[in-house]
Amino acid sequence: MNNHVSNLVIGDHIGSGHFGDVHAAVDQVHGDVAVKIISKKDDQSDADWDAAKAEFLREARHLAAAEHPNVVPVYHLGESLDGKSIRYCMKLCAGGSLQSQYEAGPMRLSDVRKVGNEVLLGLSNLHARGMIHRDIKPGNILIDENGVARLGDFGLVTDELLHGYAIGAGYRDHLAFEYWELGITSAKSDIWALGMTLYRLLHGHEWYLESQLPRMVIADGDFRDKLKWLPHIPQRWRRTIRAMMHDDTDLRTQNVAQVQAAFAGLPTEPDWECEVGGQQVRWRRQQGGRVIRVEWNRNSLRRHDWRAWSEPIGPGRTRNLGGSNGQVGSQVAIRALETFLRT
Template sequence: MEEAITMMPSGHDKRRKKDGGLLLGRFEVGKLLGAGTFAKVYVARDVRTDELVAIKALDKESILKSGLVAHIKREIAILRRVRHPYIVQLFEVMATKTKIYFVMEYVRGGELFSRVSKGRLLEDTARRYFQQLISAVAFCHARGVFHRDLKPENLLVDDHGDLKVSDFGLSAVAEQMRGDGLFHTFCGTPAYVAPEVLSRRGYDGAKIDVWSCGVILFVLMAGYLPFHDRSIVAMYRKIYKGVFRCPRWFSQDLVHLLHRLLDVNPQTRITIPEIMENPWFRKGFRHVRFYIEDNQLHSIDDPQDYPEDDQLQNNEPKPDETYESGSESDCSVASCPPTFSDEQHHHPLPRPPSLTAFDIISFSRGFDLSGLFEETEEMTRFLSKEPVSQIISKLEEIAKVVSFKVRRKDCRISLEGTREGEKGPLTIGVEIYELTPSMVVVEVKKKAGDGQEYEEFCIKELKPGLQHLVYESPPVIKTTSNMS
């Protein structure tokens, strides 16, 4: 470990039990990273994996007294929905009688603010951080999540120099909008708040995040705030009027972008897609590509994340197109890059994992196996006597028709849509198990995306396409004997 952990005195925290000083029997707690009104954040070591994590401890009694239960639940749901390489990851949530614990990714590099406080950044460095910030914010907005408190203090930097957006405590989701389609809660940090928030007449969550990103970009490049005054009232007046001056070292492209970002009129303010097309922004920009599997983020740019038998397909991608997805569940999957090899059909498929009697029983409710291969709301199972290679080929054929991407590992297949939505693109997982040497069980289930879209896809594409592969057992003829 690169960082020594100083253990807290045994009497410091009543959470420690008879487990040798480990929190929840698993975490060796170290120094305090920060504290707020209702929470404290510590660095800790997971003794099972020897990895460092950040643990946010919240007091249940304080939360209940302050009426923040719904707020905490919403924060958990948001963190599960926005799993992205440039967003601090929530690993799990645990609780005792008195505390709630968020176990989160530990970002060693600290706040971006500490770097800016030493002086302005080089243009290429500032641009890279801004590109990563916009990538993360775009991902959130596509899933109906608005941060509402973006500032350098809430942006962390990891060991690789990559940005991590943190602190979604003031975030909101689209469902919280009023009938006018706007938010009305006054929130944010004074120097980074958008003028329409100050007017208290309602605001668009996406528009105010863009404004905050503009203030952040100015700070990164200038080393100071665009709107500043010792009097907060005077500062609000400057923000409301949009009065700021760019330093002489700003290029014309950057000045133009900043005036679009810090446009006091939210209707004409630049949008995220427009930012991504801006000449200053696009210099050296690369879309982040990743997928989530086994509750872990995997970067597509890193070859070691791919076993040799992983085969990827891309159905006529557009240049520089980003394929990402996410949902409130922990099984959201993002599509892989455009790397297709015709050699995939020359590699022998591994044998599907076999099902035991216990596996089969676990598929069914109780011990009644009559409904074993029927459907549930978001999952279908069926029997097939067809070769595994033929089943996979048919799935790839269906995916091609609807422009879905395919990712395969052994006998697990992911069909991944590209259409964005609040819950991300539709992602369907297919797993094939061996029941007998001549028969397999095919399990199809929704992994991410909208349930209605999944249902329509199953009815219109999946079921008709796979119908001829389904094995239907002959009817059982019941006979009765007459006892004389």
């Protein structure tokens, strides 16, 4: 990473991260790029500004040191001539972050497994360099022009470890039990946060909001047992994510290599498209020349109904594939849907 002020043309604001705002820009060497900028505030003392700059520079240097195909690369770092702003130029990931996909709804199993495998490669590189990320979440996973997932926003990355632990920091819904108990994080805390990230990507924002905010209940213990699963998520996925989120760090999945081994066997079929809208959940997938659809209505605890059918692609008849035949209790509906959606 070179330290200089380049001839950047700053464009639209595209996001915010720790210590600064991110803008699209054009660089004379690299073309379209992203630039993270921190500026001195009018009421900021010189001492506070120097401290803020030091943190920002530390973030940029951590990101540059973690050079890897699954980490957002930094091209150069510079300070304005008047000393009132500092910026670093990095790769513009054309696909944006996974925050937008998470907010749109559940991602398919195949897409989440691909993202998970790619993030694990970047995280393995980070941990091998003695650093922990401390802020893994959908908004910090970026998709490049080739559809490859890259870890970004290194504002909370640290290599200041004592016996493998660091001071706790990060998005509060993604802080593992040890943070709430002892105020610390470690590489195993990154594993927990990745497990939570995968859970969120599989379920989408609307389903996630139906549960209590994790920050309110993680400290009570056994949070992984409180996760509410969509019926189509296979048991192997559930076991893998639960193992990543164990309260006891000795019983939690120990490292990235173990998660990668577990991921190698995760099923992606049937690979449903899922949509959550209010009290209704819908699934869709294509099989041969037909489209299979499932609709689940969750009217109240005791008033659920569901139905499944297939439609031809082109001429043909719609076929009934099953359903609840009226209203049933929630657990009856969920068990029947789990059976249907996983076969």
